[in-house]
Amino acid sequence: LAKTTQPISMDSYEGQEVNITCSHNNIATNDYITWYQQFPSQGPRFIIQGYKTKVTNEVASLFIPADRKSSTLSLPRVSLSDTAVYYCLVGPMNTGFQKLVFGTGTRLLVSP
Amino acid sequence: GAVVSQHPSRVICKSGTSVKIECRSLDFQATTMFWYRQFPKQSLMLMATSNEGSKATYEQGVEKDKFLINHASLTLSTLTVTSAHPEDSSFYICSAIGSPVHHSGANVLTFGAGSRLTVL
Numbered sequence: 001l002a003k004t005t006q007p008i009s010m011d012s013y014e015g016q017e018v019n020i021t022c023s024h025n026n027i028a029t030n031d032y033i034t035w036y037q038q039f040p041s042q043g044p045r046f047i048i049q050g051y052k053t054k055v056t057n058e059v060a061s062l063f064i065p066a067d068r069k070s071s072t073l074s075l076p077r078v079s080l081s082d083t084a085v086y087y088c089l090v091g092p093m094n095t096g097f098q099k100l101v102f103g104t105g106t107r108l109l110v111s112p
Numbered sequence: 113g114a115v116v117s118q119h120p121s122r123v124i125c126k127s128g129t130s131v132k133i134e135c136r137s138l139d140f141q142a143t144t145m146f147w148y149r150q151f152p153k154q155s156l157m158l159m160a161t162s163n164e165g166s167k168a169t170y171e172q173g174v175e176k177d178k179f180l181i182n183h184a185s186l187t188l189s190t191l192t193v194t195s196a197h198p199e200d201s202s203f204y205i206c207s208a209i210g211s212p213v214h215h216s217g218a219n220v221l222t223f224g225a226g227s228r229l230t231v232l
Binding site for chain 1: 116118146148155156157158203205207220221222223224225226228
């Protein structure tokens with residue numbers, strides 16, 4: 001299981017772009033990188049998933065370098081409602097799926 | 113898209129009683145579900161892996177007789193906290209593998225909304 005390392009916390013202001021980087025040096029060939037957002041007293045919510053290069057959806061972008069040993073979640077123009085904990089999760093997503101272990105996550109605080 | 117429903121969202125019980133939490137996969141079948149536990153300001157901790165039709169696999173340090181897991185169907189897994197004590201008070205979250213709305217890639221782990229257990 002690939003262990004992940006993220007900054008414990010980040011601060012930003014409304015309207016800014018936020019980039020959160022996750023290190024996963026032991027990522028395996030079959031592993032995908034998935035990011036989740038969690039608000040207090042709620043279950044984690046899927047944000048984006050990628051395997052390599054760049055992935056973009058309606059809420060975020062995910063940048064993965066060629067060696068896949070890290071990934072960066074990019075949130076464009078954050079708002080106060082983006083204040084949450086963000087988790088990077090690395091693991092295989094096939095039918096032989098095994099458990100995924102969460103790291104510490106990054107606590108993002110967006111201020112006015 | 114995959115939705116995981118968890119019930120109840122909040123439960124308060126007296127010490128010594130048992131509490132059951134249900135986790136349902138809506139519109140998709142989940143042969144494997146996972147149960148996590150989360151304390152305030154901490155990350156999610158995996159408790160056990162629930163497999164349909166077989167015994168659950170518990171993580172080290174998690175008492176299987178304390179946290180009974182049943183996965184009798186492809187859409188339902190239950191977690192029963194037996195003889196609950198105040199130290200069992202926590203946020204319990206289940207998850208299953210499915211594909212959320214607007215996602216066309218590989219499967220993802222989809223989470224329920226969580227269940228807040230308070231033991232008095």
